[in-house]
Amino acid sequence: MTIEAGLTRYEEINAQIKKSLENKNKVTVKDVNGQRYIGCALDEGKTIEVWGTPGNDMACYLNGGKVVVHGNGQDAVGNTMNGGEIIIHGHSGDALGYGMRDGQIYVKDNVACRGGIHMKEFRSMRPVLVIGNNAGSFLGEYMAGGTIVLLGLGLKRGEKLFGTHCASGMHGGKIFVRGSFPKENLSENIKIVSLNEADKKELEGYVKKYCRYFGTDFKEIMSKPFKKLVPATSRPYANLYTAN
Numbered sequence: 363m364t365i366e367a368g369l370t371r372y373e374e375i376n377a378q379i380k381k382s383l384e385n386k387n388k389v390t391v392k393d394v395n396g397q398r399y400i401g402c403a404l405d406e407g408k409t410i411e412v413w414g415t416p417g418n419d420m421a422c423y424l425n426g427g428k429v430v431v432h433g434n435g436q437d438a439v440g441n442t443m444n445g446g447e448i449i450i451h452g453h454s455g456d457a458l459g460y461g462m463r464d465g466q467i468y469v470k471d472n473v474a475c476r477g478g479i480h481m482k483e484f485r486s487m488r489p490v491l492v493i494g495n496n497a498g499s500f501l502g503e504y505m506a507g508g509t510i511v512l513l514g515l516g517l518k519r520g521e522k523l524f525g526t527h528c529a530s531g532m533h534g535g536k537i538f539v540r541g542s543f544p545k546e547n548l549s550e551n552i553k554i555v556s557l558n559e560a561d562k563k564e565l566e567g568y569v570k571k572y573c574r575y576f577g578t579d580f581k582e583i584m585s586k587p588f589k590k591l592v593p594a595t596s597r598p599y600a601n602l603y604t605a606n
Contacts, residue, residue, distance in 0.1 A: 372397035401429040483507030499525030506534040537591040551598040
């Protein structure tokens with residue numbers, strides 16, 4: 363099933379998608395021009411393939427479904443997603459994976475500011491965000507759980523792996539970073555540690571999926587060393603509150 367979005371308003375496009383998925387497991391939406399909320403609360407077993415540039419909050423509250431974007435994402439992709447998978451063959455805007463609770467997001471290129479903000483995990487629910495190029499400021503801000511992987515592929519001279527205030531307020535989870543990175547842009551509450559064997563095994567699984575989705579070379583990516591960023595404390599702002 364194929365839907366032509368064009369300049370049709372987002373309400374109508376989303377209604378068409380919902381109707382098509384009542385008796386089908388996959389729908390393709392072409393000529394997308396900023397229509398919002400595509401894939402919102404999409405259930406497990408359902409897939410939406412997007413050609414173009416979807417608008418804000420694409421795949422928000424994703425509930426186990428799969429959304430593949432042949433283009434770029436705007437802001438708040440995967441907002442508060444509960445599970446499933448998002449694959450973006452381009453870059454993404456601000457607040458990617460905001461408050462995501464489970465599932466995985468793979469972005470071929472770069473991510474703007476506040477990627478992975480408020481990510482969290484609970485028992486077997488462990489969200490993952492993999493970024494191929496670099497990220498803007500406040501990556502992993504207030505991160506409480508889950509995993510972010512930053513590969514730094516194709517960085518140009520002078521470009522940094524992440525912007526300022528990386529992991530500001532982070533109190534859980536981990537960030538794997540590849541190659542050299544600007545330590546001056548890290549928040550003071552963050553420790554830089556080496557990967558253990560469990561980390562390496564976990565990381566390799568994410569990198570293999572990235573390579574499969576975007577046609578990159580696994581050995582080349584893994585030829586550079588990775589470090590792990592973790593919070594030094596589970597209460598980075600404890601001194602701002604009255605003791606109890």
